[in-house]
Amino acid sequence: MIVRDVQDPLERLVKLLTMLPGIGERTARRLAYHVLRAPAEYPEDLAHALLEIRGKLCECSSCGNISEQEVCPICSDTSRDPRKLCVVASIQDLQVIERSGSFRGRYFVLHGYVAPLDGLNPEDLDTDHLLSLVRENGVREVIIATNPTVEGEATAGYLAQRLRDEGVKITRIASGIQHGGEIEYSDPVSVARAIDRRDEY
Numbered sequence: 774m775i776v777r778d779v780q781d782p783l784e785r786l787v788k789l790l791t792m793l794p795g796i797g798e799r800t801a802r803r804l805a806y807h808v809l810r811a812p813a814e815y816p817e818d819l820a821h822a823l824l825e826i827r828g829k830l831c832e833c834s835s836c837g838n839i840s841e842q843e844v845c846p847i848c849s850d851t852s853r854d855p856r857k858l859c860v861v862a863s864i865q866d867l868q869v870i871e872r873s874g875s876f877r878g879r880y881f882v883l884h885g886y887v888a889p890l891d892g893l894n895p896e897d898l899d900t901d902h903l904l905s906l907v908r909e910n911g912v913r914e915v916i917i918a919t920n921p922t923v924e925g926e927a928t929a930g931y932l933a934q935r936l937r938d939e940g941v942k943i944t945r946i947a948s949g950i951q952h953g954g955e956i957e958y959s960d961p962v963s964v965a966r967a968i969d970r971r972d973e974y
């Protein structure tokens with residue numbers, strides 16, 4: 774990795790931090806100075822935690838959620854209805870829907886969107902895995918819970934097209950989450966309402 778060639782330790786940390794989503798150089802410097810001035814055990818704990826999440830956590834082999842086991846607690850929960858599958862773009866969105874308590878089926882995490890202008894093409898999404906889940910679990914309804922944004926709608930359209938011949942009911946969460954709102958930033962009540970008021974796609 775190019776970062777290893779950066780000799781100055783502070784610059785190396787700044788460079789590594791700017792590789793995280795949403796962190797620009799100014800924020801990276803602020804965080805780096807903060808770490809410098811923090812108690813000695815803080816950087817040690819931070820480094821340890823960073824190594825640990827890669828060592829102990831993995832992606833659920835079924836839904837793509839983050840998990841300590843090969844299959845996550847949601848997919849292993851027999852009280853949930855495997856015939857209802859909620860497709861989300863990210864793990865954050867899954868967690869927001871879980872917190873709303875409005876859904877008792879299973880999930881599929883896309884880990885992305887269709888956004889051709891950003892170089893994200895439909896082929897980049899693992900829709901083959903989605904289709905095999907639909908068949909294996911005898912799914913009756915696929916709820917497409919992508920954001921009501923341009924990318925979210927494009928993704929929903931693509932998924933609906935891929936699922937058309939599967940004989941499943943395809944629904945879309947109601948768009949009134951919040952004005953221009955994204956699932957990740959919505960409150961649990963609004964998310965629950967958007968799921969309850971889903972419409973056939």
Ligand SMILES: [Zn+2]
Pocket residue numbers: 833834835836837838844845846847848849
């Ligand atoms: Zn899972």
